[in-house]
Amino acid sequence: MYLTSLTLSHFRSHKRAVVEVDHRPVAIWGPNGAGKTNLIEAVSLFSPGRGLRRASAQEMARRPEALGWKVSGDLVGVNGAHEVSFVSEGGAARQVRVDDKPASQVALGRLARAIWLIPSMDRLWIEGAEGRRRFLDRLTLSFFPDHAQASLDYEKAMRERNRLLKDMVRDANWYAALEIQMAEAGAAIHLNRRAAVARIAQAQAGAETEFPTAILKLVQSEGDMPQSMEDLRAALSESRSRDLQAGRTLVGPHRTDLLGTFAAKEVPASECSTGEQKALLISLIMANARALAEDVGEPPILLLDEVSAHLDAGRRAALFDEISALGAQAWMTGTGPEMFAELGDRAQALEVTEEGASSVVSKAALSH
Ligand SMILES: Nc1ncnc2c1ncn2[C@@H]1O[C@H](COP(=O)(O)OP(=O)(O)OP(=O)(O)O)[C@@H](O)[C@H]1O
Numbered sequence: 620m621y622l623t624s625l626t627l628s629h630f631r632s633h634k635r636a637v638v639e640v641d642h643r644p645v646a647i648w649g650p651n652g653a654g655k656t657n658l659i660e661a662v663s664l665f666s667p668g669r670g671l672r673r674a675s676a677q678e679m680a681r682r683p684e685a686l687g688w689k690v691s692g693d694l695v696g697v698n699g700a701h702e703v704s705f706v707s708e709g710g711a712a713r714q715v716r717v718d719d720k721p722a723s724q725v726a727l728g729r730l731a732r733a734i735w736l737i738p739s740m741d742r743l744w745i746e747g748a749e750g751r752r753r754f755l756d757r758l759t760l761s762f763f764p765d766h767a768q769a770s771l772d773y774e775k776a777m778r779e780r781n782r783l784l785k786d787m788v789r790d791a792n793w794y795a796a797l798e799i800q801m802a803e804a805g806a807a808i809h810l811n812r813r814a815a816v817a818r819i820a821q822a823q824a825g826a827e828t829e830f831p832t833a834i835l836k837l838v839q840s841e842g843d844m845p846q847s848m849e850d851l852r853a854a855l856s857e858s859r860s861r862d863l864q865a866g867r868t869l870v871g872p873h874r875t876d877l878l879g880t881f882a883a884k885e886v887p888a889s890e891c892s893t894g895e896q897k898a899l900l901i902s903l904i905m906a907n908a909r910a911l912a913e914d915v916g917e918p919p920i921l922l923l924d925e926v927s928a929h930l931d932a933g934r935r936a937a938l939f940d941e942i943s944a945l946g947a948q949a950w951m952t953g954t955g956p957e958m959f960a961e962l963g964d965r966a967q968a969l970e971v972t973e974e975g976a977s978s979v980v981s982k983a984a985l986s987h
Pocket residue numbers: 630631632633649650651652653654655656657658678679680681682683952954971
């Protein structure tokens with residue numbers, strides 16, 4: 620799938636930007652702070668969730684004058700052509716509309732898929748489990764749009780259970796009712812995650828790629844993840860007195876972590892060099908994109924923020940070749956056209972500059 624147009628109104632540093640593109644990769648360059656990441660953040664909204672910075676609607680409104688903003692675009696893919704828009708008014712949460720009708724996040728997830736790699740993910744393997752879980756869930760969501768609903772249902776029931784635990788409530792029926800809800804959603808979350816990890820492994824195994832294979836493994840911070848709904852319900856029930864002492868729920872998919880291993884070296888990703896960690900992430904993102912291309916019938920939109928800056932010329936050329944072979948509309952940022960030289964006319968180009976306190980997006984040409 621790909622966008623053919625993108626319009627930003629009062630979105631972050633962009634007062635107004637109208638961009639017309641075709642199916643090819645989009646090379647975006649401009650000086651630091653010009654508004655390149657803001658532009659691809661707007662594209663990330665086409666995938667369900669809060670976008671690549673996980674920002675609130677309020678944070679996205681152009682400072683200082685705007686309270687609201689709008690991002691819209693024409694999306695073309697196996698599901699046909701659709702006009703998708705995101706509007707936030709007066710600081711309220713964004714409303715999604717598809718062909719001018721309100722749409723849910725799950726409906727959006729079935730229509731559009733965008734996956735990304737951004738600089739804040741560079742420390743994914745080193746920092747806490749929360750970031751890795753988020754990465755895992757985005758990966759899972761790209762395959763299973765219903766995953767978002769299961770996560771929301773699980774979190775809602777867990778929040779309620781945690782509140783009871785904190786208040787030292789001892790009403791067994793109340794816990795039991797919430798634990799059934801958590802078990803139902805939690806088992807679905809676990810099943811989806813396992814299937815997504817298995818799909819990534821399969822996509823890496825069969826690929827001709829310059830990027831090293833990363834083996835993913837799901838682990839629990841304590842014990843094993845109960846596999847079935849009934850096992851999870853029983854584990855929650857058993858853990859009740861321990862949870863009362865801790866004041867929070869100690870078992871379930873919210874305690875899952877994602878381990879990454881550099882397959883060829885059999886070394887944990889967290890012990891790899893910075894460049895190797897980046898290469899492992901690129902490998903995973905590209906495997907995700909290839910798997911989606913097969914399963915959905917078209918590649919997702921890729922958003923690669925400052926990725927080429929960290930690659931040597933050989934790896935950069937390899938990445939561009941893989942993106943071109945996949946036929947993905949990859950929006951890639953860098954500080955200058957030289958970062959995209961190996962792409963030649965396989966891509967289109969945009970330049971982002973700052974003029975009069977607003978970002979300005981203009982068509983550019985890739986030098987040969
Ligand atoms: N809500 C907002 N309203 C106005 N400006 C904003 C808003 N949010 C961010 N900005 C501004 O956007 C600019 C950053 O834009 P962005 O992150 O897109 O830069 P970039 O071109 O990707 O730069 P770099 O190459 O340094 O990563 C900053 O100057 C920041 O102050």
